[in-house]
Amino acid sequence: MSKLDIRPAEEADLPLITEIYEHAVRHGTATFELVPPDLAEMTQRYRALMDGGFPYFAATVEGRVIGYAYAAAYRARPAYRFTVENSIYLQPSIHRRGIGLQLLQRLIVECEARGFRQMIAVIGDSANAGSIGVHTRTGFTLIGTHPNVGLKFGRWLDIVTMQRSLGDGAITVPAEQI
Numbered sequence: 798m799s800k801l802d803i804r805p806a807e808e809a810d811l812p813l814i815t816e817i818y819e820h821a822v823r824h825g826t827a828t829f830e831l832v833p834p835d836l837a838e839m840t841q842r843y844r845a846l847m848d849g850g851f852p853y854f855a856a857t858v859e860g861r862v863i864g865y866a867y868a869a870a871y872r873a874r875p876a877y878r879f880t881v882e883n884s885i886y887l888q889p890s891i892h893r894r895g896i897g898l899q900l901l902q903r904l905i906v907e908c909e910a911r912g913f914r915q916m917i918a919v920i921g922d923s924a925n926a927g928s929i930g931v932h933t934r935t936g937f938t939l940i941g942t943h944p945n946v947g948l949k950f951g952r953w954l955d956i957v958t959m960q961r962s963l964g965d966g967a968i969t970v971p972a973e974q975i
């Protein structure tokens with residue numbers, strides 16, 4: 798494959814990111830969204846992440862976006878502020894070539910640099926071997942499975958939760974405390 802570049806995502810990347818996610822919504826069970834968000838909605842989501850201080854990366858080959866990953870607040874209540882939830886999506890034709898691994902590794906490093914302490918993966922579908930595999934490879938451990946909490950394509954779907962410490966994890970408490 799031509800040279801892969803992983804860099805911070807820009808608004809100009811969002812049309813291709815929207816296409817990649819649209820495919821995942823329409824054909825996959827990793828996301829429990831049923832209707833693909835349009836470019837305006839994806840732009841709003843991107844801006845909210847930027848405003849919140851979260852990292853968002855694009856993977857490109859020859860300047861074309863082929864995948865993306867970002868971290869977002871795990872939950873909105875403020876005591877969760879050191880915990881992020883990650884998302885990664887690749888164009889289907891380039892799965893299993895190590896790109897998801899590189900994107901996730903980059904996201905982890907950036908989240909550590911920004912001071913986050915825990916990363917949680919909420920994986921749609923316990924049959925999602927690719928997602929479970931790439932999270933296992935990057936040091937996530939299995940927390941548990943919520944069976945049959947989603948319904949998509951006429952099938953009940955599980956949620957698999959995996960988690961990884963970032964940086965000092967729970968060994969220290971950040972200076973900023975409430």
Ligand SMILES: CC(C)(COP(=O)(O)OP(=O)(O)OC[C@H]1O[C@@H](n2cnc3c(N)ncnc32)[C@H](O)[C@@H]1OP(=O)(O)O)[C@@H](O)C(=O)NCCC(=O)NCCS
Pocket residue numbers: 821825827883884885886887888891892893894895896897898899918919920921925926927928929930931932934
């Ligand atoms: C999940 C996803 C991001 C993984 O990215 P990828 O580039 O396909 O995965 P990689 O090639 O980087 O795999 C890295 C490692 O993860 C594991 N892995 C990846 N795919 C796997 C699979 N289908 N089965 C088992 N293990 C797998 C392997 O350990 C692999 O290393 P190896 O190839 O040296 O054995 C990608 O498949 C994808 O976009 N899937 C659809 C959307 C999705 O599920 N996103 C996750 C939402 S939580």
